Amino acid sequence: MNRAQLFEQIKKKESCLCVGLDTDLLKIPKHLQHTEDPIFEFNKQIIDATHPYCVAYKPNIAFYEALGPTGWVSLQKTLAYIPKDIFTIADAKRGDIGNTSALYARAFFEQMNFDSITVAPYMGEDSVKPFLMRDKWVILLAHTSNSGSNDFQVMEVTIGKRRLYEEVILKSQQWATPDQLMFVVGATHPEKIASIRALAPDHFFLVPGIGAQGGDLEKVMQHGMNDSCGLLINSARAIIYASDGKDFAKRAGEEALKVQQEMSEYLTKYS
Secondary structure (H helix, E strand, O other): OOHHHHHHHHHHHOOOEEEEEOOOOOOOOHHHOOOOOHHHHHHHHHHHHHOOOOOEEEEEHHHHHOOOHHHHHHHHHHHHHOOOOOEEEEEEEEOOOHHHHHHHHHHHHHHOOOOEEEEOOOOOHHHHHHHHHOOOEEEEEEEOOOOOHHHHOOOEOOOOOOEHHHHHHHHHOOOOOOOOEEEEEOOOOHHHHHHHHHHOOOOEEEEOOEHHHOEOHHHHHHHHOEOOEOEEEEEOHHHHOOOOOOOHHHHHHHHHHHHHHHHHHHHHHHO
């Protein structure tokens, strides 16, 4: 999916919601445990209930890897079930030497056909470039939503007294255009959204941290939007685990609708 197609979906649905499929076998409703593929059955019903309100799905790959071969099968079935007009994100956070990254790129872009993948930039350009060799998206970790992001990401580097995450954002723009490169920017740092947008005015941001992590949706949209919206705002637990009963899918749909309605208001208010 290219930039124009993604923006078209945002306008059509009046939403920039990304639903995180962080599907934990220990948290899904008990009545699904006896189905042939509990993970896929849960995801299928979540997708059925939420797809009118979101423009992206983001499976967290660790939840599937942890289950071994059956987890990969559930992931592939989930990916195949997602409607083709919805953007897909492999939240894999890969990043290794070039030849290894090339194999990760082949796995997620060719074997599984994701639209995008999250990538850690610590090893530099040659570890990221293999993911950019295809007509797909790289979503580079910049300023993440976890508390440990302060350990390294905000350290000053010698060039112009910039923070490390700022240097990542600026340097990586030499590797790809805004049509192929996004950045992860956590909603739990709303005071930095405007300054980060100034560093990357044309790029999309994947923004985790609303919902269960407490990020402020309005502040993110107020300070983070650009002419193409430029935001994919992720919510996982608050939507997919809204209920642990037989009404889990219905409740997930209701929560996704609430977020979409807020987003619709802010898209109008701040565009």
